[in-house]
Amino acid sequence: SQQGEEDPQALSIQEGENATMNCSYKTSINNLQWYRQNSGRGLVHLILIRSNEREKHSGRLRVTLDTSKKSSSLLITASRAADTASYFCATDEAGYGQNFVFGPGTRLSVLP
Amino acid sequence: EAGVAQSPRYKIIEKRQSVAFWCNPISGHATLYWYQQILGQGPKLLIQFQNNGVVDDSQLPKDRFSAERLKGVDSTLKIQPAKLEDSAVYLCASSLVAGSLNTGELFFGEGSRLTVL
Numbered sequence: 642s643q644q645g646e647e648d649p650q651a652l653s654i655q656e657g658e659n660a661t662m663n664c665s666y667k668t669s670i671n672n673l674q675w676y677r678q679n680s681g682r683g684l685v686h687l688i689l690i691r692s693n694e695r696e697k698h699s700g701r702l703r704v705t706l707d708t709s710k711k712s713s714s715l716l717i718t719a720s721r722a723a724d725t726a727s728y729f730c731a732t733d734e735a736g737y738g739q740n741f742v743f744g745p746g747t748r749l750s751v752l753p
Numbered sequence: 754e755a756g757v758a759q760s761p762r763y764k765i766i767e768k769r770q771s772v773a774f775w776c777n778p779i780s781g782h783a784t785l786y787w788y789q790q791i792l793g794q795g796p797k798l799l800i801q802f803q804n805n806g807v808v809d810d811s812q813l814p815k816d817r818f819s820a821e822r823l824k825g826v827d828s829t830l831k832i833q834p835a836k837l838e839d840s841a842v843y844l845c846a847s848s849l850v851a852g853s854l855n856t857g858e859l860f861f862g863e864g865s866r867l868t869v870l
Contacts (some may be wrong), residue, residue, distance in 0.1 A: 672857055683757075683844060683861035684796070729795050733857060740809055741786070741859060743795035 645673070645730040645744035653750040660717045662747040664730035665710075671733045673706060674741070675715045678727045687715075687728075692735070720751045755779065757862035759845050765868045771833035774865045778826070778847030784808075786859065787820055787830050788844040796844055802828065835869045842866045 648663045664673065672691045676684040690697045690706045690713065697704045703716040717724055727746040734740060758777040766772050778785050783804050788796035799818065801808040804825035813820065817836070822828040832839055842864040848857065 674857065674859075676859075676861075681866075683863045684846075684859070685861070686858045689857055731859070740798065740801060742798065743788075745793075745795045 645732050645742065647728070647730055647744045647747045649747060650745070651748045651750070653752065654720055656720060656722055656751055656753050658720055658751075660720050660724070660749055660751070662715045662728050662749070664713045664715070664744060666713075666730075666732045667711065669735040670708075671735050673704075673713050673733070674731045675702075675704060675713075676729045676731060676743075678729065678746070680726075684729065717749075720749075722751050722753045725749060725751045757845055757847055757860050759843075759862035759865050761865055762863065763866050763868075765870065766835055768837055768869050769834040771831065772835055772867060773832075774830045774843050774845075774867075776828045776830070776845030776862060778828070778845070779860055782847035782849055782860070783825065784848045785822055785828050786846040786848075787828070788846065790842045790844055790864070792841070799830070799843075832867075835867075837869050840867055840869045 645664045645666045654660050672689055674689045675687045678684045688699045688704050690704050701718045706713045727748050729743050729746045731741040731743045760775050764772055785802045787799040789799050790796045799813045800810040800820045802822040805822045820830045844864045846859040846861045848859050
């Protein structure tokens with residue numbers, strides 16, 4: 642089965658800077674989602690982008706999707722220490738029902 | 754709205770022992786998932802239920818893992834006998850039934866952390 646692969650594996654930035662994470666996948670998808678996981682907690686849904694969408698915004702988050710390159714990016718603007726977490730992309734393979742496959746994640750550290 | 758409930762939060766067992774995890778999804782969510790998350794990795798799907806039927810259990814190690822969802826609500830995941838490599842966090846998630854109203858969003862519980870010694 643396909644799997645999203647996030648890049649970079651780890652990212653360390655200063656508060657106020659922007660953080661960009663990328664996700665690549667292998668086959669056609671219905672949609673792609675981004676989740677955040679704080680240490681020792683469950684995953685929290687951030688944003689969903691459908692295969693016919695190219696860009697989506699939610700607060701300080703901006704997600705892009707390029708289906709021709711099978712890739713997505715998550716941009717967090719004006720980062721805060723509270724954004725420190727792991728970020729995962731999850732893909733929903735076309736024709737496969739709601740079978741969400743997660744990548745290994747990007748560990749983001751925002752330094753005060 | 755109450756979230757996905759899981760218990761226990763932590764469990765420590767010896768190898769070859771058995772363990773069971775319980776999940777209560779959000780009310781009205783027909784789809785329920787169990788994921789295994791090994792430290793430093795992304796969640797890996799073990800099994801997906803739609804109501805009380807299994808949709809996908811292709812990655813469930815069926816020689817030692819079993820799961821059920823009686824009456825299409827609560828679910829139990831069992832491991833018997835446990836191995837050292839089963840040490841992980843077991844995450845339960847739920848979502849609405851697929852359809853025009855379904856955003857596709859997964860709602861996760863806090864997870865059950867298993868340590869096998």
